[in-house]
Amino acid sequence: xxAAISAHTGCMENAxxxxxADEAAPRAAQAEKRVLASSLAGSWYSDDPGELRAAIRALxxxxxPAPAAxxxxxxxxxxxxxxxxxxxxxxxxxxxxxxxxRVVLLAPSHYRQLSNAISMxxxxxIGTPLGEVELDLDFMARVRGLRGVISDPxxxxxxxxxxxxxxxxxxxxxxRLRVVPIxxxxxxxxxxxSFSRQLGRLLDKRTLVLTSSDFTxxxxxxxxxxxxxxxxxxxxxLDHSVFDRFAATDLDGFWRVLEETGATVCGRCPIxxxxxxxxxxxxxxxxxxxTSGNQLDDWNNSVSYLGALVEGAWPSGAxxxxxxxxxxxxxxxxxxxxxxxxxxxxxxxxxxxxxxDMPTLxxxxxxxxxxxxxxxxxxxxxxxxxxxxxCIGEISPSRPIWEVVRxxxxxxxxxxxxxxxxxxxxxxKIRIEI
Numbered sequence: 001x002x003a004a005i006s007a008h009t010g011c012m013e014n015a016x017x018x019x020x021a022d023e024a025a026p027r028a029a030q031a032e033k034r035v036l037a038s039s040l041a042g043s044w045y046s047d048d049p050g051e052l053r054a055a056i057r058a059l060x061x062x063x064x065p066a067p068a069a070x071x072x073x074x075x076x077x078x079x080x081x082x083x084x085x086x087x088x089x090x091x092x093x094x095x096x097x098x099x100x101x102r103v104v105l106l107a108p109s110h111y112r113q114l115s116n117a118i119s120m121x122x123x124x125x126i127g128t129p130l131g132e133v134e135l136d137l138d139f140m141a142r143v144r145g146l147r148g149v150i151s152d153p154x155x156x157x158x159x160x161x162x163x164x165x166x167x168x169x170x171x172x173x174x175x176r177l178r179v180v181p182i183x184x185x186x187x188x189x190x191x192x193x194s195f196s197r198q199l200g201r202l203l204d205k206r207t208l209v210l211t212s213s214d215f216t217x218x219x220x221x222x223x224x225x226x227x228x229x230x231x232x233x234x235x236x237x238l239d240h241s242v243f244d245r246f247a248a249t250d251l252d253g254f255w256r257v258l259e260e261t262g263a264t265v266c267g268r269c270p271i272x273x274x275x276x277x278x279x280x281x282x283x284x285x286x287x288x289x290x291t292s293g294n295q296l297d298d299w300n301n302s303v304s305y306l307g308a309l310v311e312g313a314w315p316s317g318a319x320x321x322x323x324x325x326x327x328x329x330x331x332x333x334x335x336x337x338x339x340x341x342x343x344x345x346x347x348x349x350x351x352x353x354x355x356x357d358m359p360t361l362x363x364x365x366x367x368x369x370x371x372x373x374x375x376x377x378x379x380x381x382x383x384x385x386x387x388x389x390x391c392i393g394e395i396s397p398s399r400p401i402w403e404v405v406r407x408x409x410x411x412x413x414x415x416x417x418x419x420x421x422x423x424x425x426x427x428x429k430i431r432i433e434i
Contacts, residue, residue, distance in 0.1 A: 034123040038166060039158040041129050044080050045167060049129045055081060056171045059089040068094045072282065072312045073209040073274055075246070077305035078107065078161040078267075083292050084214065084305040088168055090288040091307035097173040100208045102136040104180040104199075106270035107161035107212035112154050114185020118195060120149065121156040121181060122417055126163070130170045136178040139202070143180065144417065145379060145393045145408075146198040148191065151417040155183045161212045161267065169210075184270045189255050192269055196276025201395050203277070203314035211274045213267020215239045218293070219301030224264045231299040235291060238263055239304045247284040247308070251275045274310075282312035333401070337371035338434075344402060345380055345409040345432050352410045353427050361402065372402040380408040381433040384426065390416040405434055 041047040046055060059081060076091050077084035109119070120140055125132040143149055156162070162181045169177050187195070203209070216239050218224055218231070227234045242263050245254040254275060258268055265271070286308050293302030333341070347364040351357075361368055378401055379393025390412035394404060409432070413422040422430065 033125065035125045035127045035132055036121050036123040036156060037127045038163040040160060040163045044160060044164060045129075047129050052129050052167055053171060056085070056089070056168060059085040060093050061086075061090050065090075065094050067096045068309055068311070069096070069099075070311050070313060071095060071099070071208070071309050072203075072205075072279065072314050073211065073310035075211050075213065075271070075274075075306065075308040075310075076165065077214045077307065078164045078212045079214055079292070079303060079305065080164075083295060083303070084290070085168075087288040087290050087305040087307040088165070091309060092168055092172050094287065094309060095172070095208070097176055099206070100173075101206040102139055102178045102180055102208070103169060103173070104139075104182065104203070104207055104209045105162055105165060105212065106182050106184055106209060106267075106273055107159065107165075108267040108270055109155050109159065109183045109185050110161060110266070111158060112152060112183075112185075114150070114152065114155060114183070116187050116191040117148050117150050117185045119152045119155040119183045119185070120144065121153065122151045123156075126166055126179065126181065128163075128167050128170065130167050133166055133170060134178050136180050139180050141391060142202050142395065143182070143199065145391075145395070145411075146195075147394070148195060155185075156181070159183055165210065165212055184267075184273060187269045187272070189251075189272065192272040193251070193276045196273050198395075199273065200277030200314075205313050205315075207314055209274055209277075211267065211270045213265060213271055215242065215263075215265050215304035215306050217264040217266065217303050219299075221301040222264055222303075224262065226262065231302070232291075232293065235293070235302060235304060236289070239289070239306060243286065243306055243308070246271060246275060247286070249275055249278055249282065249284070278310065279312045279314055282310050285309045285311065333371050333374070337369060340366050340369070340372060341402065341405045341434055342432060345405050345434060348406050348409045349382075349413050349422070349430065349432070350427050353413055353422050353424050358406065358410060364406075366402070368402065373400045375399060376401040376404065378404045378408065378434055380405060380412045382412050382422065383431045383433070384429045389422065389426070389430065390419055392416050 046052045074091050076088040120143060123135065124137060125134055162183060216235055218235055238261060241261065242257050242265055245257055251272065254272060258265065288307045291302045291304045293299045344364050344366045348359055351359050375397045377393065377395045377397045379391060382390040392411040392415065393408045
């Protein structure tokens with residue numbers, strides 16, 4: 001039985017001495033193919049590939065707009081294409097696909113209660129009539145290690161806030177498209193900010209964050225009638241009172257306006273998460289605005305659609321920006337501390353797979369020394385004969401490394417949603433990397 005350990009603050013892309021999460025990621029990409037077929041085909045949009053592609057191309061602005069540079073995020077609506085498609089297409093048509101390696105899609109949950117949680121599907125592809133889109137499994141493996149991240153299939157099976165975006169991206173991004181679909185539950189402001197801080201540290205300059213949200217849902221159908229006269233003008237004012245706080249990156253003001261007006265913005269939580277992680281100096285530009293009331297000339301009920309681009313850049317190496325060692329060589333641990341952590345992970349794993357409580361340091365036979373009290377992030381990766389068996393960790397350095405290793409050893413063995421829990425029989429075969 002062999003074991004290896006390498007500890008750093010944050011995630012480094014050094015092939016000689018990279019954290020276990022990076023070594024395990026390529027294996028994640030070799031996972032058995034699992035496809036989530038979009039439930040919208042044949043209802044929200046055509047199930048005929050030619051018709052669907054033509055319908056999307058008809059939504060694109062003419063003449064084609066000049067591409068926008070230095071865009072790190074975008075806001076798009078998610079109703080049926082006949083209602084919100086032109087607003088979404090006006091935003092996406094201004095992006096340069098070659099600028100991005102992945103699209104992180106933040107979208108609200110309409111069909112599943114996810115209290116203070118975010119969910120990612122346990123699949124490798126999303127299928128539409130235009131083909132299958134590959135998910136960025138390497139990036140998703142890192143997101144799964146964050147607090148509050150789950151995988152609830154019922155949050156994804158028919159979630160239109162995600163699935164309506166995929167064909168648009170397929171047409172505009174082509175074969176290079178890789179997506180990270182994240183369904184955001186009903187979060188408190190503090191929980192949203194916690195997700196912002198965690199997720200923001202994973203982003204880099206090759207990432208586009210696409211936030212999916214409609215704006216005000218007005219009328220008896222939505223049980224929201226704050227006014228009954230001059231509806232068109234007042235709706236526009238209401239929508240922009242919310243959007244203006246987003247554009248000003250005023251997170252407290254954003255939540256305050258929503259509370260004071262009751263504005264029914266379905267993607268408020270994804271928008272708040274985006275706001276909480278926007279890079280310093282980011283600038284928000286409104287691209288398009290429309291309402292279903294305007295399109296149907298019926299103001300008894302109306303949904304608003306607003307699209308915007310965010311100019312800025314996610315900092316490279318954001319994962320270590322808040323580290324005491326940022327800008328220097330990655331922090332390392334002396335050999336004796338590495339051995340102690342490895343022993344702690346091994347003992348914790350073996351005790352917990354038996355169903356016993358998490359051991360104390362004393363029960364694990366580990367002496368608490370100053371190196372083990374360093375505040376660091378870390379991943380615990382489990383393999384059997386070179387095959388990934390579990391990998392969970394935390395990138396943000398927020399607590400002593402011994403606490404990180406002890407807890408993530410349990411999570412990697414018992415709570416990685418991609419695998420069944422490690423059994424006692426398997427425990428002796430497990431190779432541990434930190």
